Amino acid sequence: MNPQPQILCGVVVSAGKMMRAVKVRTAKQTYNGFLKKHFLTHNSYLVSDPNDSLRTGDVVKITNEKRVSRHIKHVVTEIVAPWGPAIEERPKVLSTEERYEKWRIRKEAKNLRKAARLNAEVQGVNDGASVEAGEVREKVAATAR
Template sequence: MATAARFAADAPKAATNVYKSFRELHGVVVSAGLMQRTVKVRVGGMKWNRFLKKSFDNSQTYMVHDPNDSLRTGDVVAITPGERNSKHKRHVVKHIIAPAGTPIEERPPVPTEQERWAALTAKAEAKQQRRALRQHAEQVERQLDYTARLAKKSMKQINTLLRLHGQQPVKNL
């Protein structure tokens, strides 16, 4: 009964997060500053060998999106799977755990998950507005083209009728 009350109390708080939260990986920045808004992060891990009955190091390297270019080589960071930014980037920086070199205060801030989602939705809305404006302009262009063709066809018909009645045809208006 106590757990049901606790979950009921957390329900409004959980409803405010519309985005999906993923697991967090910790790793070390191996390469930074060579690509714009992209770093390479090595995440440690172990792999069990059944034949030798022994675990071996099995680190993986990920291309990680760094929105503000705030990471430096040697930083220990937390990354999370996020939106796919390019062919190889599937993770995004969550926060810096331990900086290497320059302090965190002197670097551009790492955006929070809410800020990233807000920027993403703003970008999508701007794209929708541009698309709607472009589609409207294309529709107006098609209508103008149609009316021009219709006017040209009407002028041909008028000139044909004028010729039939023995009058001088009218030039284009």
């Protein structure tokens, strides 16, 4: 039984500086034992935004899913309150199923490229790998449509 991923709500503080990634700041409270008081602090997360649909100032919900890269472990699930252009004018935020399907297509393309390269190495042909890689790209483009 897999635990439910944690859903956090935060504000986009940096967008448009990285490809397909934004920085989201979430609020939290920490307790100071000496002063016996709670203080408001924050955590910042690098979040995957595959369609570049977020703008600085948006309030979003994020969740931790499969690791996207070395520093990006979270993904945008929903825009709660947009800042700037309306949500309808922006690219759509991908659902979990759409993200998984996109990942699966990329993974299949990678496996086809690896198989083509291994076949070329076994046959001893270096130029054949680039020809087969072009065929793989055509197959991936056809499956993505």
